[in-house]
Amino acid sequence: MELTFDASDEMSGVEDVYYSLNGADFVGEKQSPFSVDKEGNYSLKFYSVDNVGNVEGLHSFDFSVDHTAPLTTHEISGINKNKVLAPDAAICLSAVDSLSGVANVFFAIDDGAFERYKNPIPVSRLKEGDGKITYYAEDRVGNAESHKYIGTLSSGANQADGEGEVFDYYIDRDPPVVSFKFEGDYYEGDHEYISERTRVTLSAEDDKSGVQSILYSYNSFLTKEMYDSSFYPEGNSPVVLSYSAVDWVENAAAETDRHFYIDRMAPESKVSFEGPVFRNRDTLFLAGDTRISLNAIDKESGLKSISYSLNDVEAEYEESFSGDFAGENLLEWRSTDHVNNQEDIQSLVFVVDKEGPSIHHHFSVEPIGEKTVRDEKYVIYPSNTKIYIGSTDDVAGEESLKYSVNGGKMSETIPLSGLQPGNYSIDIEAADALENKTTKTIRFSIEK
Incomplete structure (x- = not known):
């Protein structure tokens, strides 16, 4: 870079301009033209002298030489x-x-x-x-x-x-994608149901800045609980669990609400019977064709199944069934709901009676003879004979005893007396408390 000095004198004229750069000795411009190439800061001092020796006052000027871009x-x-x-x-x-x-x-x-x-x-x-x-x-x-x-x-x-x-x-313009999962007992019917043994797992993915945190809350307008591991939901049904996630550049996923019910109660079951039933003190008696029904209700997730064991033979209940064998039977069962809550095992001991009563009879007098009518032998009794009829049942007990004479109307009058001379056929029917019936026919003759 070159600088030139402009000096004038109207009388004797300018002899020269003298300058000093950064404190160096003054030199005349005519002797050494002013030139600066090196980049840096400079301090310039200068003055002029005319041809008769008059000296101008000293001037100074600071400047920089800049060759470098920003x-x-x-x-x-x-x-x-x-x-x-x-x-x-x-x-x-x-x-x-x-x-x-x-x-x-x-x-x-x-x-x-x-x-x-x-x-x-x-x-x-x-x-x-x-x-x-x-x-x-x-x-x-x-x-x-x-x-x-x-x-x-x-x-x-x-x-x-x-x-x-x-x-x-x-x-990163996109928030994390949050996933919700139940681990354990779960059923979806008219609502979503879980058991108290079920855990909730939250996870989130963000393919750019990454997931900073997952947040959740129960039945709240403010989602602020920090998620760190799966957990058992709190509270009573119904539950609203809200969840969201935030990535590292503060993109927040829209809050999602999950509505579900926590079913903490097992079903309740009962047994019923279709057919003759008789209870004597602490013992329950069933007829051979009496059917057993198992029923259960569950007010939340609903009934899933009833399993039972009859005399140690296990089965899933589908329809009513009858007793296994005559005598004492052991029935055990329990019901399960759709989230696998199970009631305590229920049990029932019952006695199956498949036999009717035993019928007994005897005459009040001894027979007086015998005869044969159409190849059938008849024992002959006198006209003052009375007939006593009875029955016994070793299990459920005798309930009724009826008879008919020669196909006539059924009667319960005992003893049977006032018989007129002739041939007789008496049909006897006995029933126990479970309607098990036994019949017996006796034939004899009455003569004077």
Whole structure:
């Protein structure tokens, strides 16, 4: 760089201009023309002398020689993690110039026109995968920085004509995806049901910045409990469990509500009978054809099954059944609901009676003879004979005893007396308390 001095004198004229640079000895311009090439800060002092020796007062002037362009850098403003940016983050540009100072910073997005940088550049202006920012700065003396680039590998940020800066940024605009799962007893009917043994597992995925936290709450407007491991839900039915997740750039998943019921109660069952039943003190008697029904109710998840064991033979209950064998039987059963709550084992001992009473009879007098009518032998009794009829039952007990004479009307009058001479056929029917019946026919004759 060359500087020239302009001096004038109207009388004798200018003899020379003398100058000193950065404190060096004064020299005349005519002897050594003023020239500065090296970059730096300078302090210049000078004065002029006319041809008759008059000396001008001393002047001074400070200046800088600037050949270097500014240096621009960038940084991220706002939430970011591992070069994953929140949607509201911004890229800030800053430039420095140690000599003349920065005049302007310019940037262009992708292949757009250059703009003067005034405020941070919102990342929302950038493409998701291969966006690129070109930028540079100028100082106050017109030195322009070579173009710089911010972008991904796919954006071509390493340009041959400038200084490329590969910045693998991702703009994370999506919240985590949250999953909800029951581990254990579960049933979906008119509602979702779980048992008190069921755990809830929450998980979340975020393929960019990653999951920062999973939050949940019970029956609350504020989801704030921090999830760290599966848990047993609290509270009584119904339960509303709300859950969400937040990634590392503060994208929050929309809160989701899961409505379900916690079924803590086992079903309640009972036994009923279809057919003759008789109870004597603590003993229950059933007829051979009496059917046994098992019924249960569950007011929440509903009845799933009833299993039973009859005399140690196990089965699933589907329809009514009868006693296994005559004599004492042991029935055990329990019911299960749809979330596998089971009632305590219920039991019943009962006696099956398949036999009717034994019928007995005898005559009040001894027979007086015998005769044969149509190849059938009849014992003959006198007319004053009375007939006594009875029955016994060793299990359920005798309930009724009836008879008919020669096919006539049934009667319960005992003893049977006043018989007229003739041949007789008496049909006897006895029944026990379970309606098991026995019949017997006796034939005889009455003569005077």
